[in-house]
Amino acid sequence: xxxxxxxxxxxxxxxGQQVTLxxxxxxxxxxxxxxxxxxxxGLQFLFEYFSETQRNKGNFPGRFSGRQFSNSRSExxxxxLELGDSALYLCASxxxxxxxxxxxxxxxxxxxxxx
Amino acid sequence: DAKTTQPPSMDCAEGRAANLPCNHSxxxxxxxxxxxxxxxxxxxxxxxxxxxNNETNEMASLIIxxxxxxxxxxxxxxxxxxxxVYYCIVRVTGGGNKLTFGTGTQLKVEL
Numbered sequence: 001x002x003x004x005x006x007x008x009x010x011x012x013x014x015x016g017q018q019v020t021l022x023x024x025x026x027x028x029x030x031x032x033x034x035x036x037x038x039x040x041x042g043l044q045f046l047f048e049y050f051s052e053t054q055r056n057k058g059n060f061p062g063r064f065s066g067r068q069f070s071n072s073r074s075e076x077x078x079x080x081l082e083l084g085d086s087a088l089y090l091c092a093s094x095x096x097x098x099x100x101x102x103x104x105x106x107x108x109x110x111x112x113x114x115x
Numbered sequence: 116d117a118k119t120t121q122p123p124s125m126d127c128a129e130g131r132a133a134n135l136p137c138n139h140s141x142x143x144x145x146x147x148x149x150x151x152x153x154x155x156x157x158x159x160x161x162x163x164x165x166x167x168n169n170e171t172n173e174m175a176s177l178i179i180x181x182x183x184x185x186x187x188x189x190x191x192x193x194x195x196x197x198x199x200v201y202y203c204i205v206r207v208t209g210g211g212n213k214l215t216f217g218t219g220t221q222l223k224v225e226l
Contacts, residue, residue, distance in 0.1 A: 004158070031212050043159070043202075043216035056211040090158050092212070099147065099166075099208045106158030 002027070004093050004107035012113045018079040021110045025072050025093030031055075032074040033104065034066060037088040046089075049074055050097075078112075086114045119203045124221040127197075133190040135220050137203030140184040146207050148179060149214070150188045152199040159202065159216075162188065193224045 005024045013019050025032050033056075034046040045058040049068035066076040072093075078085055088111050092104040120138040127133040139148065149164040163170055163177045165186075170177045176189040190197055202219040 033212050033214070035214075035216075042218060043153075043214075045213050045215065048212050050212075056213045058213070088156065092158070092214075094212050097209055097212045099164075102208045102212055103161050103164070104212055104214065105161065108158050109156075111156075 004091055004105055006089075006091050006107040006110050008110060009108065010111045010113075012115060013081050014115050015081055015083060017081050018077060019081060019112060020075055020077045021089055021091075021112075023074045023076075023091030023093075023107060025074070025091075026105055029093035029095050029105075030072055031094045031097060031102075031104075032068055032072060033092045033094075034074070034076050035090040035092065036060070037090060037109070038084075038086070043090070046076065081114045083114050085112065087112060119205060119217050121201070121203055121217060121220045123218065124223070126223050126225060127190075127193045129194055129224055129226055130192055133193040133197065133222055133224070135188040135190075135201050135203075135222065136185065137188070138185045139203070139205050142183050142205050143207070146205045148177065148183075148186050149204045149206060150175070150177065150201065151204065151214075151216075152197075152201045153219075154196075154199040162201075193222075195224050195226070198222060198224045 033048040048056040068074045088109045092106045094104045095101040150162040151159040153159040179186045200219040
């Protein structure tokens with residue numbers, strides 16, 4: 001099976017712009033989670049989508065949003081970009097949230113640089 | 116989810132066993148211990164998980180103490196490619212897939 005794919009891999013934006021990142025989960029996986037990784041804050045959970053519904057949300061401002069489509073593909077959007085949004089954005093998919101099925105598989109990430 | 120404590124860094128000689136400790140003294144009865152690792156700038160990779168019994172797979176072994184307050188991840192024959200940040204995470208399964216990452220242990224495997 002193909003792994004989790006994320007596009008684009010690298011992105012440069014300027015302050016005030018908005019950005020949309022895409023994630024395609026492993027075939028058959030219904031849960032998609034997003035994480036932000038920065039040198040200062042480490043890996044932080046953004047949100048999780050399961051069957052097109054947001055199931056969990058981290059402590060991020062409303063500028064960060066996401067959605068999931070019927071084929072489980074997910075997008076996240078960041079509006080009004082700030083310098084501090086520069087980070088590696090990681091997507092993870094899993095089949096379910098029970099013991100074995102809840103194992104999450106991460107994509108390679110999208111490196112976002114805000115100038 | 117319970118908080119975990121790990122040493123910030125460890126060194127290991129190639130070919131030797133790497134033993135990475137994790138303290139999770141406030142773990143609840145329904146929380147599992149998961150281990151992930153992240154090789155520089157790549158996405159985290161699942162290694163192993165367990166509830167209370169010791170577990171082994173092709174990558175590693177997980178030893179959980181009887182009181183479940185701590186655990187050890189064992190890489191039996193570390194190689195240079197095992198150099199990574201290792202994260203110990205405790206989480207409840209069911210109700211969502213949120214992982215709370217700590218700062219992890221930077222394992223450096225050297226010749």
